[in-house]
Amino acid sequence: MSDQAQLHRQLVDRMTANGSLRTEPWTRVAEAVPRHEFLRGGFFRMVAGAAPTAWEAVHEGDDGWLEGCYSDESLVTQIAGTITPEDIRGQITREPTSSSTLPSLVLRMLESLQVEEGHKVLEIGTGTGYSTALLCARLGAGNLTSIEYDERVATRARAALGHLETYPTLVTSDGLFGHDEGAPYARIIATCGVRTVPTAWVEQTRPGGLILAAVGGWLGSSELARLTVHQDGTASGPPLGGGVNFMLARPHMPPPLGLLPDLDDGTERETATGTDVLNNWTARFVVQLAVPDAQRLTLQRDGHSEEILVDVETGSWAAVYQDSGRWLVRQGGPEPLWDAVEEQIGRWCAAGAPALEEFTVSLTPEGQAVSW
The missing domain is CATH 3.40.50.150 (Vaccinia Virus protein VP39)
Known part of the structure; x- marks a missing residue:
C-alpha cells in the first residue's frame, strides 16, 4: 500500500471511529475521493508561537504536505482574498479567506x-x-x-x-x-x-x-x-x-472597525451579567441575537482587561470589566448594547438555559427569527 493510500485509509478509519461516518454509502464515498487531489496547490500552516498570527506555505512535495492533506484538520488555502500558497515563500500575517474544511x-x-x-x-x-x-x-x-x-x-x-x-x-x-x-x-x-x-x-x-x-x-x-x-x-x-x-x-463579513469611539465618554453602572457570556459558546450565540451588528475586541485599559462591543453602523458601544469582584459596564451611543444583552440572557436563563438543539430557526417573508 502506498503512503497516500495508507494515510487515506487511516483518515477514513478515524472518521468512522469518531462517528462522522455513520452509513455505508458515505463510507464508500469517503474511501473513493482522495483529498490530496484538491490540495495540490498547497496550503498554509500556522507558524507556532508567532504574534500576530503568521502563516507559512506548504507546497506539494514539501515535508508534511501529504500528511497534512490526510489530517482531520481545516487547511487554509487562501489569505487576504487573493494570496495562495503558490504566491508565498516565507511567512504572511494577513487573515485567511478560504480553506479546506x-x-x-x-x-x-x-x-x-x-x-x-x-x-x-x-x-x-x-x-x-x-x-x-x-x-x-x-x-x-x-x-x-x-x-x-x-x-x-x-x-x-x-x-x-x-x-x-x-x-x-x-x-x-x-x-x-x-x-x-x-x-x-x-x-x-x-x-x-x-x-x-x-x-x-x-x-x-x-x-x-x-x-x-x-x-x-x-x-x-x-x-x-x-x-x-x-x-x-x-x-x-x-x-x-x-x-x-x-x-x-x-x-456577510463585518465592516472594518475603523477609529474606535471614546471609551471613556459613557455612562457606567454595575451589571449582573459578566463577560463569561461572551466566552461560553451557547451564551454567545444568544448574545448575538440581542446585538447582531456588534463586533468584539479585548483591550487592556487602566490596569484591567475590558471586553468591548462596538456597532460601527450606529456608533453604540459597551465596555465590560471586573473591579473588586464586581462587574461594571460603561456604555455610549444611541443604543445601550449591554442592556439588550442583559435582557436576552435573562430570558434565556429564565427558560432554563436550553441547549442550542432546543432552539428553532424560522424563515418567513418578514425575515429570520431564532427562538427557544
Whole structure:
C-alpha cells in the first residue's frame, strides 16, 4: 500500500471511529475521493508561537504536505482574498479567506443532509472542490450544482474535479442568490457561514426539501441548522448542536472597525451579567441575537482587561470589566448594547438555559427569527 493510500485509509478509519461516518454509502464515498487531489496547490500552516498570527506555505512535495492533506484538520488555502500558497515563500500575517474544511465535519454535514438517490443538490461554496466531489460520488455529477464566489478558487476547483473526470455544474457567482436555473432543489448545503439564511435558498428548495447551513454572527458562535421548507414558502428547523466554525460568506463579513469611539465618554453602572457570556459558546450565540451588528475586541485599559462591543453602523458601544469582584459596564451611543444583552440572557436563563438543539430557526417573508 502506498503512503497516500495508507494515510487515506487511516483518515477514513478515524472518521468512522469518531462517528462522522455513520452509513455505508458515505463510507464508500469517503474511501473513493482522495483529498490530496484538491490540495495540490498547497496550503498554509500556522507558524507556532508567532504574534500576530503568521502563516507559512506548504507546497506539494514539501515535508508534511501529504500528511497534512490526510489530517482531520481545516487547511487554509487562501489569505487576504487573493494570496495562495503558490504566491508565498516565507511567512504572511494577513487573515485567511478560504480553506479546506476538516473532512470529519464535511462528512458529518453530508450525512446530516439526508440525501437520497436522484436528489438535485445545490452547494453554496465550492472551495477546493473536495466536498463537491464527495457529493458527485454519492449522487452523480448531473445532480449537483456548485457555486463559488471567488473566480480563482473556482478555477482551481474546476481543474481538480476535471483531473478526477468529475463534471458537475459549476457556477462562479454570489451563492447568496442561489442558482435559479437549476431550481427547485431537493437539498441546499452551504459550506460557508451566514448571518441569515437567504430567502433565495428557500424559494429555490422544493416543499419538503432541506437547507443545511451554519447560522452565526460577528461574535463567532455558529451552529449548523437544518431547515425544512414548507408548502407556504416558509422554512424552519433546529440547530444540530456540536458547534461549527465556518468563515462567513464574504458579503456577510463585518465592516472594518475603523477609529474606535471614546471609551471613556459613557455612562457606567454595575451589571449582573459578566463577560463569561461572551466566552461560553451557547451564551454567545444568544448574545448575538440581542446585538447582531456588534463586533468584539479585548483591550487592556487602566490596569484591567475590558471586553468591548462596538456597532460601527450606529456608533453604540459597551465596555465590560471586573473591579473588586464586581462587574461594571460603561456604555455610549444611541443604543445601550449591554442592556439588550442583559435582557436576552435573562430570558434565556429564565427558560432554563436550553441547549442550542432546543432552539428553532424560522424563515418567513418578514425575515429570520431564532427562538427557544
